[in-house]
Structure formats: structure tokens, C-alpha cells
Amino acid sequence: MSKEGYWGNCEEEEEEEEEEEEEEEEEEEEEEEEEEEEEEEEEEEEEEEEEEEEEEEEEEEEEEEDMCGAEW
Known part of the structure; x- marks a missing residue:
């Protein structure tokens, strides 16, 4: 094999390796971005759940106050 042919193959292989590395x-x-999005979604869900729990607690307190008021 001539030097030119040999070096040509090396350059092609290097280019292919670089392309593979880039891919x-x-x-x-992309995987990291997907993971970050999933984490953000989980945090949002947790916040929504906390808000719902707080609302439920407030409603329960209001109901208890109504009951106390009715007793008197």
C-alpha cells in the first residue's frame, strides 16, 4: 500500500471516530436534558400535591370551625 493510501485511510478513520464521538x-x-425535564416535572407534581394538601387542611379547619359554631 502506498503512503498516500495509508494516510488517506487514517484520515477517514479519524473523521469517522470524531463523528461517532460527536454523536x-x-x-x-439529550439524555441529561430529558433527566432534567423529568426532575422538573417531579418537583412540579410535588408542589401541586403540597398545595392540594394545604387546601384540604384549610377546608377541614373551616369545617371544624363551622361545627364548633353550630354547637354554640
């Missing part, structure tokens, strides 16, 4: 990096970034 892997892009995939990793």
Missing part, C-alpha cells in the same frame, strides 16, 4: 456527546446531552 455520543449529543446523545448524552
